[in-house]
Amino acid sequence: MGAMRTDADPTPPGAWTLVIPLKPLTRAKSRLAGAARAALRPSLALAFAQDTVAAALACPAVRDVVVVTDDALASRELAALGARTVRDEPAGGLNAALAHGAHTARALHPGTPVAALNADLPALRPAELLRVLHSASAIPRSFLADAAGIGTTLLAAADGTPLAPAFGGPSRARHLATGAHELALTDVPGARQDVDTWEDLAAALELGVGPRTADATGLFGPGPWRDLRRSAASPE
């Protein structure tokens, strides 16, 4: 199962606590609305989160996953996978939720390095996440840009360093401007492929998604990515 370790590996087994934010499913993934299968949007948002959380929990560098959400169904389903769930406090939006999650993580596990991870990474693989966290271990505060090169999929902070999340829209530039180091990893496509649009979902399907997203997109019928590209081209 786990990847090979060496004495030089700066990522001790189970070192990291990940914080994963998730909006209420009925409001999540609004950019997937307006296309033929928009009614499936909450199920897709849940499937992405389930595959993201499952991959995170299967990563040998991860000791715990804290999901910050007010969605009751998502809380139940993600707890069933082994994540902890906390309420979305102080109800101040994404970055406030992440700061709350990071505080919870550090209270639970003093000394843990913490990383915020988006909930919409259905093609994430545990071995990729291990490479990302391994690189992040050597740096006080670092981030991974999304596949589009505009946003951020992961922001990591060592013990003693504030996470200071600045997610939302063009967060790559914001994280750079606040002094975080950009992780220059080219071989972790699943960790960078967030899904905001039907085109993003097509790209994730081509990389290979986890089982819940595969099931949920199976509802689209055969050749899902070709169908999705058609939906993206002609929204309802």
Ligand SMILES: Nc1nc2c(ncn2[C@@H]2O[C@H](COP(=O)(O)OP(=O)(O)OP(=O)(O)O)[C@@H](O)[C@H]2O)c(=O)[nH]1
């Ligand atoms: N707990 C919590 N999570 C949030 C909040 N806003 C966004 N998120 C989550 O943060 C990540 C990125 O969020 P967004 O891109 O703003 O929202 P999204 O649902 O992914 O997509 P859009 O609705 O299309 O913007 C996703 O995992 C969201 O579920 C919030 O206020 N609270």
Ligand SMILES: C=C(OP(=O)(O)O)C(=O)O
């Ligand atoms: C919130 C973010 O992601 P997106 O808007 O791409 O979902 C971000 O990249 O900061």
